[in-house]
Amino acid sequence: MIIYGASGHGKVIHDILKSQGISEDILFVDDADKGDRFYGCKLLKPQQVNLSEHKIIIGIGNNLIRKKISYKYPQYALAIHASSVISPSVEINEGSVVMSNVSINADTKIGKHCILNTACSIDHDCVLDDFVHISPNASLAGNVKVGEATHIGIGACVIQGIKIGKFATVGAGSVVIKDVPDGATVVGSPAKIIKT
Numbered sequence: 001m002i003i004y005g006a007s008g009h010g011k012v013i014h015d016i017l018k019s020q021g022i023s024e025d026i027l028f029v030d031d032a033d034k035g036d037r038f039y040g041c042k043l044l045k046p047q048q049v050n051l052s053e054h055k056i057i058i059g060i061g062n063n064l065i066r067k068k069i070s071y072k073y074p075q076y077a078l079a080i081h082a083s084s085v086i087s088p089s090v091e092i093n094e095g096s097v098v099m100s101n102v103s104i105n106a107d108t109k110i111g112k113h114c115i116l117n118t119a120c121s122i123d124h125d126c127v128l129d130d131f132v133h134i135s136p137n138a139s140l141a142g143n144v145k146v147g148e149a150t151h152i153g154i155g156a157c158v159i160q161g162i163k164i165g166k167f168a169t170v171g172a173g174s175v176v177i178k179d180v181p182d183g184a185t186v187v188g189s190p191a192k193i194i195k196t
């Protein structure tokens with residue numbers, strides 16, 4: 001198993017994989033020169049290992065960089081912390097990471113390479129497109145749609161039925177009560193657009 005990205009996020013993914021009880025060795029890969037060990041594991045450059053032969057999780061928090069790397073390799077694993085509570089009707093696609101104490105309720109769909117960070121709550125019938133990041137303690141009520149590579153900030157709340165576009169950002173602690181257009185940054189309570 002390979003974690004692509006010798007980063008803080010990569011360390012958390014390492015711990016999640018261990019919580020799943022995986023016995024195989026975990027190897028870190030990073031493009032930057034960061035030595036040959038990371039978080040107690042071997043650290044290599046991408047060209048030093050045949051990445052096509054391994055299952056990978058991309059340990060990079062930036063949604064656009066994660067997207068760019070995801071097209072390079074054929075197979076990705078899932079990392080789902082043992083403490084998360086996930087309805088059996090939930091769909092989670094390859095490369096996604098579900099951290100500790102996350103709840104995901106009925107009929108929600110999670111795209112590829114999403115990050116559901118520590119203790120976030122995703123309620124019923126939500127749809128998260130690929131490369132979305134829901135930060136720690138953020139909450140989505142029922143029937144919320146989140147577009148590709150959007151970032152929901154730490155502790156933000158989104159009320160039921162809201163549509164958030166792609167490549168958007170919801171600021172930390174914001175309360176979203178209206179739809180958010182593609183590419184917009186919204187902050188505050190109620191959340192208002194500060195950038196498009």
Ligand SMILES: CC(=O)SCCNC(=O)CCNC(=O)[C@H](O)C(C)(C)COP(=O)(O)OP(=O)(O)OC[C@H]1O[C@@H](n2cnc3c(N)ncnc32)[C@H](O)[C@@H]1OP(=O)(O)O
Pocket residue numbers: 117135136152153154169170171172173174185186187188194
């Ligand atoms: C495990 C992990 O670490 S996961 C990572 C979790 N991290 C996050 O959730 C970070 C989320 N990021 C934010 O909230 C950021 O503040 C952003 C992306 C919304 C805005 O960042 P920037 O584009 O750099 O905006 P900037 O800091 O210049 O602020 C612009 C204005 O918005 C205000 N603002 C920024 N963020 C917020 C916020 N969350 N709530 C309310 N107001 C805010 C600023 O005070 C500023 O107001 P002013 O013009 O009146 O002074």
